Amino acid sequence: MPTPPDSPFIEDYGLIGDTRTAALVACDGAIDWLCVPQFDGQPVFARMIGGASAGTFRLGPAARSPVLDRRYHPHSATLETKWQTERGRLVLTEGMVAEVAGRLLPSTLLVRRLAAVDGPVEATCEFDPRLGVKRRPLSVRHAGEVLICSSRGTALALHTDPYVPVEPGRPTRLTVTPGQPFTVVLTVAEREPLVYVSPASGWAALEADERRWQAWCQDIEGDLPRREAVVRSLLTLRLLTHSPSGAPVAAPTTSLPEDLGGVRNWDYRFAWPRDASIGVGAFLGVGKQGEALRFMAWLLKATRLDRPRLPVLLSLYGK
Secondary structure, three states: OOOOOOOOOHHHOEEEEOOOOEEEEOOOOEEEEEEEOOOOOEEEEOHHHHOHHHOEEEEEEOOOOOEEEEEEOOOOOOEEEEEEOOOOEEEEEEEEOOOOOOOOOOOEEEEEEEEEEOOOEEEEEEEEOEEOOOOEEOEEEEEOOEEEEEEOOEEEEEEEEOOOOOEOOEOEEEEEEOOEOEEEEEEEEEOOOOOOOOHHHHHHHHHHHHHHHHHHHHOOOOOOOOHHHHHHHHHHHHHOEEOOOOEEOOOOOEEEEOOOOOOOEEEOOOOOHHHHHHHHHHHHHOOOHHHHHHHHHHHHHHHOOOHHHHHHHHHOOOO
């Protein structure tokens, strides 16, 4: 039963996303990387590369506790982390809602829920958003039970159920009891109206999104060798594909050197056609032609090729 490290390595992070941006969650329940509103936007949580002053959003046990299990719900993008505390088990279930079209939902909707098993558990909520590489603190105000943090056109709304008076930059202690989960919803707006989403509505949206991911996975060809591992890999590739354009990013991160102290330091939040072609080939290989077609359409536009060239380019990948 590993205990979360003080300074997590990149392999200690789980990925959640909405196909427009993505968050990296450490095994202590801290979101240490999230750019808004898209992969290449400004970070609001960046402790992973900037240290404590760069912002984090932690939800987990109040005391250091060993991790019992960490997994994704089957065929979905919902991440679950379990800790064993002195008084009982604590379970964090979280994800971002990908499908918001046709519904009165913001494009960035993050849902997190803590649940206790076997007894009441002391937990903590640490919400400390900072904006951009300069780590600017955001102004704070309240709209009823909704906490609003904003700066220069970027606004975040945090809503909890049951209500807990969260103060940015200071850990908030709470007790989670069995049968009474603690749900947190974070919505983001970038130069647009800020939408408040109740925790109950946010949780329902996440459950619906989970079913949508499961349906997406069912369409993957069923006779693949090691199908479960392949499905998980394809789902990760899809999470890293920017839905508005169809372009897959190389990774959700930036400023991670190949070697500590080295000079080869890249921003991977962009689509590199050579690397992206590997993902396109993977989608085509399992019958996911729509994902490949969207990327090729983006590539044609980005490189100013004529649309009739599309069938020729697809033939390069065996279609």
